[in-house]
Amino acid sequence: PDLLLQILALFFVLFTLASIFNIIFVSLGDNKNLLSHLIETVLPRYFLNTIILMVGVGLVATIFGVSSGWIISRYDFWGRKTLSWMLVLPAAIPAYLIAFTYTDFLEYAGPVQTYLRSTFGWNGPRDYWFPDIRTHFGAILMMACVLYPYIYIFVRTAFQRISRTLFEAAELTGKPLFSSVAIPLARPAIIASLSLVLMEVISDFGTVDYFGIETLTLGIFNVWLGMNNIVAAAQISLIAFILILLLLTIERYARSNRLFSNKSPGFKGMPKIKLTPKKQIVCFLICGFPVLIGFILPVIILISFVLQSNNLNSVYFLNKTFFNTLIISLISAIIITIISTFVSIISFYRLNKPGKFLASLSASGYAFPGTILAIGVLHFLAQLEVMFQSVWLILFTQPYEAIVSGSFFVLIIAYLTRFNAVGFGSVMAGLEQIPRDLMSASQTLGKHFSSSVGAVLLPNLWPAILAGGLLLFVDIMKELPLTLLLRPLDFETFATITYQLAKSEMLEQAAYPALCIVVS
Numbered sequence: 310p311d312l313l314l315q316i317l318a319l320f321f322v323l324f325t326l327a328s329i330f331n332i333i334f335v336s337l338g339d340n341k342n343l344l345s346h347l348i349e350t351v352l353p354r355y356f357l358n359t360i361i362l363m364v365g366v367g368l369v370a371t372i373f374g375v376s377s378g379w380i381i382s383r384y385d386f387w388g389r390k391t392l393s394w395m396l397v398l399p400a401a402i403p404a405y406l407i408a409f410t411y412t413d414f415l416e417y418a419g420p421v422q423t424y425l426r427s428t429f430g431w432n433g434p435r436d437y438w439f440p441d442i443r444t445h446f447g448a449i450l451m452m453a454c455v456l457y458p459y460i461y462i463f464v465r466t467a468f469q470r471i472s473r474t475l476f477e478a479a480e481l482t483g484k485p486l487f488s489s490v491a492i493p494l495a496r497p498a499i500i501a502s503l504s505l506v507l508m509e510v511i512s513d514f515g516t517v518d519y520f521g522i523e524t525l526t527l528g529i530f531n532v533w534l535g536m537n538n539i540v541a542a543a544q545i546s547l548i549a550f551i552l553i554l555l556l557l558t559i560e561r562y563a564r565s566n567r568l569f570s571n572k573s574p575g576f577k578g579m580p581k582i583k584l585t586p587k588k589q590i591v592c593f594l595i596c597g598f599p600v601l602i603g604f605i606l607p608v609i610i611l612i613s614f615v616l617q618s619n620n621l622n623s624v625y626f627l628n629k630t631f632f633n634t635l636i637i638s639l640i641s642a643i644i645i646t647i648i649s650t651f652v653s654i655i656s657f658y659r660l661n662k663p664g665k666f667l668a669s670l671s672a673s674g675y676a677f678p679g680t681i682l683a684i685g686v687l688h689f690l691a692q693l694e695v696m697f698q699s700v701w702l703i704l705f706t707q708p709y710e711a712i713v714s715g716s717f718f719v720l721i722i723a724y725l726t727r728f729n730a731v732g733f734g735s736v737m738a739g740l741e742q743i744p745r746d747l748m749s750a751s752q753t754l755g756k757h758f759s760s761s762v763g764a765v766l767l768p769n770l771w772p773a774i775l776a777g778g779l780l781l782f783v784d785i786m787k788e789l790p791l792t793l794l795l796r797p798l799d800f801e802t803f804a805t806i807t808y809q810l811a812k813s814e815m816l817e818q819a820a821y822p823a824l825c826i827v828v829s
Contacts, residue, residue, distance in 0.1 A: 311659060311758055318655035319664060321648050325671040328685035328726045329550075331692075332677065335684065336543035343532065343541040352545070355528040358445070359511060359549070362524060365449035366456060366510045367503055373453060373599040374460025375499065379487060380596055382468040385581040386589035392596045393465075399603030400458035400780065401827050403787040403804065405515025407603070408451050409811045409819070410610045412519070415442045443520045452516060454603030456509055460502040462776045463738055467498035470742055470772065497741040501734035505780075507556065508675035508730065511549045514790060515808065525549045526678045539684065546681040553676040608827060614820035627803075627825060634786055634802040634825075637717065641724045642781040648725065649732030650774055654762060657740045658748060672730035679727065679790025686723045686795065716797060723791045728784055732777040739773025740766075787826055 344352075380386075381393045415421050422439055431437050441447070471494050479490045492499075517524045525545055533542035584592065649672075656668035674682060743766065751761035767774075789804045796805065803822040810819035 314655055314759070315659050315664070318652050318660065319667070321652050322656075322664075322667050322671045325674065325726055325729050326667065327689045328682060328723075329670075329674055329677070330685075331688040332543050332546065332681060332685040335540060335688065336547050338540040340538060340541040340544060343536065343538050344544050347528070347532070347541065347545070351523065351528065355523050355525045355545075356548070358522055359524045359526075359552075361445055362448060362452070362517075362522070363507050363510050365445065366452045367507055369449060369453035370457040370460055370506050371499070371503060373457035374502065375464055375492075377457075377596045377599065378461050378464035378468060379491065380592045382465055382491075383486075383581060384588075384592050385583050386592045388593050388597075392593070392600065395600050395604070396461050396596060397458050397779070398827070399455045399599065400783045401787065402455050402604065402607055402823075403515065403789065403807070403826070404452045404455050404509075404513055405519060405789070406807060406811065406819075406823050406826075407455055407607050408448070408516045408519050409816060410607045411442055411447075411451060413816055414606075414610050415439075445522060448516055448520050448522055450602070452510060452513065454599055456506045457599055457603070459505045459509075459780060460499065462780060463498040463502035463735060464495050466772045466776050467495035467738065467742065470739075470769075471495075494742065498738040501738040504553070504556070505675060505730060505734060508553055508673075511553060511676055512678045514678060514680070529678055529681060533680070543681060543684070546677055549678075550673060550676045554670075554673060604827075608824070611820040611824050611827075614817045615824065617817055627806075627822060630801050630803060630806060630822065631825060633800055634804075637720060637802065638782050638786040641721050641728075641785050642778055644721060645725050645728055645781055646732050646774060646778040649729050649777070650736050650770070652729075653733050653736035653740060654766060657737065658745075658758070668733075672733040674726040675728065675730040677727070679788070680794065682727055683723060683791055683794040686719065686726060686791075690719060690722065719795045719797075720792065723795050724785055724788070727788075727791060728781055731780050731784060732774075735773050735777030735780070736770060739770045743769050 377392075377396050381389060381396070413419055417434060417439075425431065425437065425439075429437070442451075468491055471491065475490050475494075476486050479486050484490075511524075512526060513524075514526050514530065517527050518530075525548060529542045529545050532538055532545060652668055652671070656665050660668060677685075747765050747769075748758075748761050751765045752758065756764065786802070787804050789808050792802050793805050793808070796802070803826045806822045807819050807826065810816075810822070
């Protein structure tokens with residue numbers, strides 16, 4: 310049975326990697342010396358801008374996510390329960406949408422600058438200085454405000470699963486709980502969630518395109534669509550992929566000889582401290598700031614767009630779109646959660662080093678831009694269709710009709726390839742904190758591996774699995790490039806409609822489906 314489980318896990322791993330391997334295969338073609346020309350001209354600038362965004366967004370998102378996760382887990386203050394779930398809400402807003410709303414809100418003709426000019430009597434831009442949101446700093450803040458929930462969810466789950474006796478022991482010895490216990494034990498969760506944030510930054514297109522920041526992803530689109538060279542575009546995407554792979558390899562090597570499992574008995578989670586009124590206000594402001602910037606203000610701006618629009622007939626078609634979005638997001642999230650949980654457990658306990666490496670590699674699809682990943686998916690599915698057709702003609706006399714191409718299976722396979730990292734990272738971070746002795750003890754008592762998984766692992770992994778499933782559902786709901794390119798005919802989601810309307814500067818109409826994403 311163990312061998313069968315390993316074979317099945319490797320099948321899912323190779324199936325997920327197939328689209329990535331096809332991208333690599335495409336990159337081996339002739340780029341007509343375009344890549345060498347790009348290296349001499351614009352590619353260093355693309356690379357530098359990408360690094361700046363990765364460092365900036367990673368740092369700000371980590372500060373937001375870890376600080377809020379620690380405060381919610383450690384302190385008891387007014388508004389804590391409300392903020393604990395509101396801190397997740399910015400994840401529902403696509404980064405490109407928050408860029409559209411803030412740019413319209415803060416531009417010269419927007420309400421903020423108009424109010425300032427009318428209040429202080431300024432006549433033009435020469436009379437005052439106002440920060441330009443369409444800069445590196447603006448892009449960093451916009452993306453960090455909608456990506457920090459990855460870190461917050463993972464880190465808060467990790468904090469809640471640490472034994473209380475460890476915190477009590479640290480308090481008795483006078484050591485700081487945050488730096489001596491919480492952060493070291495939550496390190497796998499921090500790194501897993503931070504890697505998702507960095508991969509999201511690398512693959513982002515809508516925000517950098519709207520802000521005019523030339524990153525590797527924008528370069529991929531320019532090379533592919535502007536210069537009609539898919540080979541060079543695939544080669545540039547591999548640069549981004551190798552960059553993420555290098556960072557993950559360095560970090561995994563740094564913690565290869567350390568244990569993060571929790572063997573202490575007793576209650577989970579740290580004891581909460583009741584704060585004075587002044588400190589409660591400080592904690593409320595720290596946790597409320599990212600929610601304000603990443604959710605409350607964008608939603609208020611979107612609602613104002615809705616109120617300004619008198620054409621309510623434009624929302625009637627959203628009933629079908631709501632059903633499409635909910636069904637494809639829910640089904641895909643469930644399938645990916647099941648597969649990623651299965652692969653994570655088998656990889657952690659049963660696969661050898663090459664198998665574990667392949668399993669980790671299967672979670673790297675998040676680092677590829679959605680458009681390039683779509684090419685890999687289509688190339689892989691075209692080969693599957695040829696194989697299906699050959700088998701069909703041997704077994705049946707009826708004409709062959711496409712089974713996969715043009716169906717919802719294409720979207721689900723694409724989502725699996727791209728978002729497997731979310732479920733895999735969440736479950737692996739949870740496994741790191743479960744002592745291996747538990748599985749050994751269960752099997753010593755006569756239980757098989759599969760029985761031990763059901764009796765020991767899954768009850769302890771439920772928080773991590775649910776956290777990953779929640780992020781999967783939200784990510785799939787707002788996914789744009791893959792859905793836009795691979796959806797069946799006459800199939801729209803809130804993300805595709807929102808982007809098409811916002812790109813056409815129809816922000817008032819785009820506010821309807823955008824709010825639906827948030828509400829859903």
